[in-house]
Amino acid sequence: xxxTLIAFLYLIASVCFIMALRGLSSPETSRGGLLYGVVGMVxxxxxxxxxxxVQSYWWIVGGIIAGGLVGTVIAQRIQxxxxxxxxxxxxxxxxxxxxxxxxxxxxxxHKFGIGEVGNIHAGxxxxxxxxxxxxxVTFTGSVIAFAKLQALMSGAPLVFTGQHxxxxxxxxxxxxxxxxxxxTQSQAAFWALVVVSLLLGFLLILPIGGAxxxxxxxxxxxxxxxxxxxxxxxxxxxxxxxxxxxxxSSGAILSYIMCKGMNRSIFxxxxxxxxxxxxxxAAGAKSGDKPIKAGSAEDAAFIMKNASSVIIxxxxxxxxxxxxxxxxxxxxxxxxxxxxISYAIHPVAGRMPGHMNVLLAEASVPxxxxxxxxxxxxxxxxxxxxxxxxxxxxxxxAAKTDPKSPIYGMPILDVEQAKTVLFVKRSMASGYAGVDNxxxxxxxxxxxxxxxxxxxEDIVKSLG
Amino acid sequence: METTxxxxxxxxxxxxxxxxxxxxxxxxxxxxxxxxxxxxxxTPALHSPLMAVTNGISSVIIxxxxxxxxxxxFSFSQIMGFIGVTLASVNIFGGFLVTYRMLSMFxxxxx
Numbered sequence: 001x002x003x004t005l006i007a008f009l010y011l012i013a014s015v016c017f018i019m020a021l022r023g024l025s026s027p028e029t030s031r032g033g034l035l036y037g038v039v040g041m042v043x044x045x046x047x048x049x050x051x052x053x054v055q056s057y058w059w060i061v062g063g064i065i066a067g068g069l070v071g072t073v074i075a076q077r078i079q080x081x082x083x084x085x086x087x088x089x090x091x092x093x094x095x096x097x098x099x100x101x102x103x104x105x106x107x108x109x110h111k112f113g114i115g116e117v118g119n120i121h122a123g124x125x126x127x128x129x130x131x132x133x134x135x136x137v138t139f140t141g142s143v144i145a146f147a148k149l150q151a152l153m154s155g156a157p158l159v160f161t162g163q164h165x166x167x168x169x170x171x172x173x174x175x176x177x178x179x180x181x182x183x184t185q186s187q188a189a190f191w192a193l194v195v196v197s198l199l200l201g202f203l204l205i206l207p208i209g210g211a212x213x214x215x216x217x218x219x220x221x222x223x224x225x226x227x228x229x230x231x232x233x234x235x236x237x238x239x240x241x242x243x244x245x246x247x248x249s250s251g252a253i254l255s256y257i258m259c260k261g262m263n264r265s266i267f268x269x270x271x272x273x274x275x276x277x278x279x280x281x282a283a284g285a286k287s288g289d290k291p292i293k294a295g296s297a298e299d300a301a302f303i304m305k306n307a308s309s310v311i312i313x314x315x316x317x318x319x320x321x322x323x324x325x326x327x328x329x330x331x332x333x334x335x336x337x338x339x340x341i342s343y344a345i346h347p348v349a350g351r352m353p354g355h356m357n358v359l360l361a362e363a364s365v366p367x368x369x370x371x372x373x374x375x376x377x378x379x380x381x382x383x384x385x386x387x388x389x390x391x392x393x394x395x396x397x398a399a400k401t402d403p404k405s406p407i408y409g410m411p412i413l414d415v416e417q418a419k420t421v422l423f424v425k426r427s428m429a430s431g432y433a434g435v436d437n438x439x440x441x442x443x444x445x446x447x448x449x450x451x452x453x454x455x456x457e458d459i460v461k462s463l464g
Numbered sequence: 465m466e467t468t469x470x471x472x473x474x475x476x477x478x479x480x481x482x483x484x485x486x487x488x489x490x491x492x493x494x495x496x497x498x499x500x501x502x503x504x505x506x507t508p509a510l511h512s513p514l515m516a517v518t519n520g521i522s523s524v525i526i527x528x529x530x531x532x533x534x535x536x537x538f539s540f541s542q543i544m545g546f547i548g549v550t551l552a553s554v555n556i557f558g559g560f561l562v563t564y565r566m567l568s569m570f571x572x573x574x575x
Contacts, residue, residue: 017521018498024506024514027570034563037521041556048527054534059546063533067553074554075561083512083562090519090559093551097525100548104532108541111531123485221515228525233488235528241488242495247522249499254511347508354511361569368572372508 016040092142098135129178131230140201155210222251261347297458307384317390326456520559
C-alpha cells in the first residue's frame with residue numbers, strides 16, 4: 001500500500017467517526033451513526049495492520065481477542081445504573097493505552113519514523129511528553145472517579161492544606177521533566193514524567209466531591225481525547241489527531257453543560273471541596289418546626305387519578321431505589337385514566353450527562369415523553385401534579401430567590417407552579433448541596449415519605 | 465542532496481512519512497471546530513451514548529499500538545504495543561457494545 005492510499009483510508013475512517021457523532025443528533029439516526037463508528041474503526045485497524053512495518057500478527061491477534069472478550073463481557077453485563085463507573089473505567093484504559101503507545105515509541109522510535117534511540121526529534125518528544133502526561137493523568141484520575149462512583153471510597157471531597165500548591169508544583173515538575181526528556185533523552189526522565197503525571201491525576205480528582213462526578217466524568221472524557229491527540233502528533237497521524245480533537249471537544253462541551261446545570265464554574269469544580277461547605281448550613285430556609293403535610297400512597301393515587309396532566313421529575317434517588325420500572329407502571333395506569341404524562345429531566349439529574357434519559361429508556365419510557373428543562377419548565381404552571389421522585393436540589397426555589405444559598409443561580413425545574421406537588425422522599429434530610437428545600441413547607445406540597453420503589457408500587461396498587 | 469532523497473525513500477519504505485507540524489496543527493484546529501459544531505447538535509437525551517461512543521472511538525489510539533506490536537523482532541516496545549492493543553480493544557468492543565445497548569432502549573410511543 002502506498003502512502004496516498006493509507007492517508008486516504010485514514011481520512012475515510014475520520015469521516016466515519018464524525019458521522020458517528022453526527023448520528024446522535026436524534027434517536028432515529030443514532031443507530032446508523034453507531035454503524036459508521038464501527039466501520040471507521042475497522043478501516044483504521046485493517047489499514048494499520050496492512051502497513052509494511054507490521055509483520056507478525058500473533059501479539060496483535062492475541063491482544064484484540066483478549067481485550068475484545070473482556071470488553072464484550074463487561075458491556076453485556078453492566079447495569080445501566082453503573083454506567084458512569086463503566087465510562088470512568090473505560091477512560092482510564094484510554095489513558096493507560098496512550099502511555100503504553102508513548103513508551104513503545106520512546107523505546108523504538110525508528111518504527112514510528114521519529115528518530116533513533118537517544119536521538120529522537122525534539123518536537124516529537126514535546127508531543128510525546130504531553131501525550132504521556134495527559135494519558136497518565138487521565139488514567140489515575142479516572143481510577144479515582146471510578147472508585148468514588150463505585151463507592152469503593154468515600155464520595156466526600158478529600159481536602160488538605162497546600163493541596164493546590166502541591167498540584168501546581170507537580171504541574172511545573174511535568175514541564176521541567178519534558179524539557180529534561182528532550183535534553184537528556186533518558187529513560188529515567190521518561191518514567192519520572194509518567195510517575196509525576198500519575199500522581200497529579202490522583203491529586204486532581206481526590207478533592208472533588210461525589211455530587212460533582214458528572215463534571216469529572218465529562219472532563220476525563222475530554223482528557224482521554226487530548227491524550228489521543230498528543231500521541232497523534234507524536235506519530236504524525238492525522239486520524240488520531242482528528243479523532244482525539246473530536247473526543248476532546250465533546251468532553252469539554254459536556255463539562256460545560258454540566259457546570260451550567262449546577263451554575264458553577266469549571267475552576268470551582270476542579271478546585272473542589274464542594275459539599276463540605278460549612279456556610280451552607282446557615283443559608284436557606286430553616287426547617288425547625290414549620291408544619292409539613294405528609295400523605296399516603298392512597299392520597300397520592302387519589303390526587304393523580306383526578307389529574308389531567310402529571311409531570312414526573314425523576315432524580316438520582318429514583319435510580320438508587322431502582323424505582324424506574326414501578327414508576328413507569330404507575331405512569332401507564334395514569335395514562336389509562338386519561339392523564340397526560342411527561343417527564344422533566346434536569347441536566348444534572350443523573351451521575352453523568354444524559355444518565356436519567358438512559359435509565360428511563362431502559363424502563364421502556366418512550367423518549368418523546370421525556371423533556372429537557374428548558375423545553376418543559378413553562379408547562380408546570382398548567383400541570384395538575386408535579387411528581388418529584390428522588391430529586392431535591394434541582395427543584396429548590398431558593399436557587400431563584402435566595403442569593404445566600406449555595407445553589408443560588410442554578411437553573412431549577414419550576415415544580416412549585418404546579419397545582420399540587422407530590423414529593424417522594426425517604427426523610428426530611430437535605431440534598432447533596434446541604435440546603436433545606438422550602439418547597440416541603442408549602443400548602444400545595446404533599447410529602448410522601450418512604451422508599452421510592454415501594455411508594456410507586458403502593459400507588460399502583462391503589463390505582464388498580 | 466542525494467542523502468536526503470535516500471532518507472526520504474527510506475522513510476517511505478517504512479510506510480510513515482512525517483508531515484510538518486503546521487500541517488498537523490491545521491488538521492487539529494479544524495477538527496476541533498468540527499467537533500464543536502457536531503457535538504452541540506447532539507440531543508441532550510443522548511449524552512450518555514455520546515460519552516460511551518467517544519470512549520470507543522478514542523481507542524483508535526490502537527493504531528499506534530498496532531505499529532508497536534507489529535515488527536517481527538521481539539522488544540520492550542513490542543510488549544508495550546501488546547498492552548496498548550489489549551487495553552484499546554477492551555474499550556473498542558466495550559464502548560461500541562454498551563452504546564448499542566443504550567441506543568436500542570430508546571423507543572418512541574408505540575403502545
